[in-house]
Amino acid sequence: MRQITYRTEGLPSEPAIQTFLKARELEAQGADVVHLEIGEPDFQTPLHIRNALKVAVDRGETHYCDSQGICELREAIAERITAVRGVGVDANSVVVTPGLRPVLFYGALATLQDGDEGIYCDPAFAAFPAVIRFAGATAVPVPLRGGSGFRLDIGELRAAITPRTRLITLNSPHNPTGSVLTENDLREIEAIACEHDLFVLSDETYEDIFYESRPRSVIEFPRLRERSIVMSGFSKTYCMTGWRLGYAILPPTLVEPFVRITANSVSCTNTFVQYAAVEALRGPQDCVTSMVAEFRDRRDVLVERLNRMPGINCHTPAGAFYAFADVSGVGISDIELARILLEEAGVAALAGSAFGKQGEGYLRFAYTTSMQNIVKAMDRVECTVSALAEAKVV
Ligand SMILES: Cc1ncc(COP(=O)(O)O)c(C=O)c1O
Structure with missing residues (x-):
């Protein structure tokens, strides 16, 4: 069989979709997952x-x-x-x-x-x-x-x-x-x-x-x-x-x-x-204004909660709807932390390394879900990283 060309070989699969599919698989087995992986507004088209x-x-x-x-x-x-x-x-x-x-x-x-x-x-x-x-x-x-x-x-x-x-x-x-x-x-x-x-x-x-x-x-x-x-x-x-x-x-x-x-x-x-x-x-643009106001509230809660956790440091984003948190202080790789959060804590986020070398040691959280879900996810992340921090001390 002929080789597939390098042009198509070089195209990556979409990490957010892959994580989403993995999360769906876990949900099908009964897991409760909060989705912070996909970069799309969770609101209905106006x-x-x-x-x-x-x-x-x-x-x-x-x-x-x-x-x-x-x-x-x-x-x-x-x-x-x-x-x-x-x-x-x-x-x-x-x-x-x-x-x-x-x-x-x-x-x-x-x-x-x-x-x-x-x-x-x-x-x-x-x-x-x-x-x-x-x-x-x-x-x-x-x-x-x-x-x-x-x-x-x-x-x-x-x-x-x-x-x-x-x-x-x-x-x-x-x-x-x-x-x-x-x-x-x-x-x-x-x-x-x-x-x-x-x-x-x-x-x-x-x-x-x-x-x-x-x-x-x-x-x-x-x-x-x-x-x-x-x-x-x-x-x-x-x-x-x-x-x-x-x-x-x-x-x-x-x-x-x-x-x-x-x-x-x-x-x-x-x-x-x-x-x-x-x-x-x-047409009317108030749908955009109210969506951005909601994103701002979510951003503030998410960033504040992340910055209170041991080993995590999160810069406040000026735009878009992602928090890119430095998790290098947690003591395990971003890939491993993303895996544990998804499989053991029910939080879907993306490992920063999916975005390039400079993303290593970071996690991307998309605040494209309700405030209630964000709070639930942050409780779970806090629990996981606190347990990892304790294990590190012991
Ligand atoms: C920076 C950037 N460009 C382009 C896109 C894709 O946009 P569209 O859905 O309009 O193709 C995305 C989607 O997440 C994005 O983050």
């Missing part, structure tokens, strides 16, 4: 968006559409970015995709080739290094260190650049750490990208989930924007993970290649879902 979908289906919006995305949605996205970011966006620079993940693939495929290097931050959403490698390039990590609140060190970014570097990938607010890029970081990245003639792929999927001031977007920095693929979507902001809807804002030279990749890979994005998304953007 009613007005669901209703808009039904109307679109009944109206017959059930056929192929423009591979770039329906005009109404691209206009609504452009309007929205202008309102939030204060910059003009042309609807022709928007390409709509089935979820955000395709933009990561298309972005890497459109900007990288064999022998190139693409930079990603470690720890990272596993798709970042995966798509860089898939495109035939070398994935070069730049560490985000817990000691500095997982801030990007611009000196380390500069040091990672070689004559082969073509692409810098960014993710702010960041999965798994919740850190954000500051205005100053983005100015420095703008200077570096221009100096070395690099593309930037900026994943801003958590742009509406923040707890201090709204994080800055790459799109606000004109010289950076010229060379950037700015991507966001509907999964997190509007609790639409299963609807599969994302988009990219592109410099003119990348629009046509992106449309061609979209046309050849998926023909187009689901038509009636796009009509519902117009309602998501133009």
Whole structure:
């Protein structure tokens, strides 16, 4: 039998889904598991968006559409970015995709080739290094260190650049750490990208989930924007993970290649879902405000509880819905602790090493379940780590 190609071999399986499936297996055997592993809001998609979908289906919006995305949605996205970011966006620079993940693939495929290097931050959403490698390039990590609140060190970014570097990938607010890029970081990245003639792929999927001031977007920095693929979507902001809807804002030279990749890979994005998304953007936004307020309350309780436990230290995330806790003081590996928590304590969380070398010694807790469940999970984690601490002393 012929060998499977290195391109598919290099794609990791999704750690959150794997842990979820393991948890489901234990539940089927009678275990009671609190789920803190999956990165999706636990709220229902708001009613007005669901209703808009039904109307679109009944109206017959059930056929192929423009591979770039329906005009109404691209206009609504452009309007929205202008309102939030204060910059003009042309609807022709928007390409709509089935979820955000395709933009990561298309972005890497459109900007990288064999022998190139693409930079990603470690720890990272596993798709970042995966798509860089898939495109035939070398994935070069730049560490985000817990000691500095997982801030990007611009000196380390500069040091990672070689004559082969073509692409810098960014993710702010960041999965798994919740850190954000500051205005100053983005100015420095703008200077570096221009100096070395690099593309930037900026994943801003958590742009509406923040707890201090709204994080800055790459799109606000004109010289950076010229060379950037700015991507966001509907999964997190509007609790639409299963609807599969994302988009990219592109410099003119990348629009046509992106449309061609979209046309050849998926023909187009689901038509009636796009009509519902117009309602998501133009309809009431209080659903987003109340969801973020709930995430903030959960974050505060989760982080406070974790920081009271022996051997655990958790930085307060500024955005997204993950707490990335340093558990190195517990005395066992993150992988082993995640296993014990799942199998013996009924708490599903992700080992930080699933996000890269810098994630070793950390656990990611997604606060995408009710406050009651979070408190229950924290009681269980506390019990487990206290027992481990006692065993260590004895
Ligand atoms: C940083 C990041 N990018 C992209 C995605 C995938 O988004 P989508 O469901 O819209 O494809 C996720 C999902 O967790 C994510 O955390």
